[in-house]
Amino acid sequence: MTQPLDRRLHAFRPDLADERLRGQVEASIFSTGEPAVVSAPVADLRPAPDLARGIDTQLLFGENVRVFERRDGWAWVQSDEDGYVGYLPETSLGQPFEATHRIAVPRTFVYPEAELRKVPLQALSMGSRVRVTGEAETRGTRYFLLESGGAVIAAHCVPIEEAASDDYVAVATRFLETPYLWGGRSGFGIDCSGLVQLSMMMTGRKILRDSDMQASFGQEIAREELRRGDLVFWKGHVGLMEDAETLLHANGHTMTVARENLDAAIERIGWLYQYPTGYRRP
Known part of the structure; x- marks a missing residue:
């Protein structure tokens, strides 16, 4: 049985879809879209053109997008950085430029x-x-x-062509005490998978946005093999190891990016979200 396409990573609706999806989805119109760039410091990307809806993720100043629709002050876009699809205010967009x-x-x-x-x-x-x-x-x-x-x-x-660091864990530690924000992906507020993605991006590594997407990244390992840089997954949550015993994660418990002993984190999280679903080495 064919798995349905993930709406977070594919631009399709009954009335409009990405030209690259022709033959995979049904739509009245297929479009290649048009290039644009994020001109706001941080642009909230939502699943619908409605400010009352929670944000899925955020796009940063200067990031490139493909715009499939502009209507009623909203733009339906797909990020060039990680493929995420959603709606943001049209005022958040500007003309493309070549970043240096x-x-x-x-x-x-x-x-x-x-x-x-x-x-x-x-x-x-x-x-x-x-x-x-x-x-x-x-x-x-x-x-x-x-x-x-x-x-x-x-x-x-x-x-732009250089990595800020060769150690994404060191990058992640720079966000310690940054406020937790559901859907956040910036230095002003960040969530668990946003921390992983942004830290890796700054070292030249690409990883998808959400924790369920990241859960297949890299190589599966056993808990006793954990070392610096490995990822620990729960259902709906991810953290990265600073060393064999210390977890770095943006979390709703402290509402910050924080260090936590892994055993203590597993025990604390377990009563509500069960135990880790996997351990992976990027």
């Missing part, structure tokens, strides 16, 4: 000019993509000037 750098710290400010004493225009999360068109220095601090306007601290950026 990526933000490499959990959060940074965009100033109106190369002067940290000025009131920031906005804040950007780790993983955001920017196009640098110039440089400036003020009192010994080096800034990158952005094509979109404003300036960021140069030391907070890495070239």
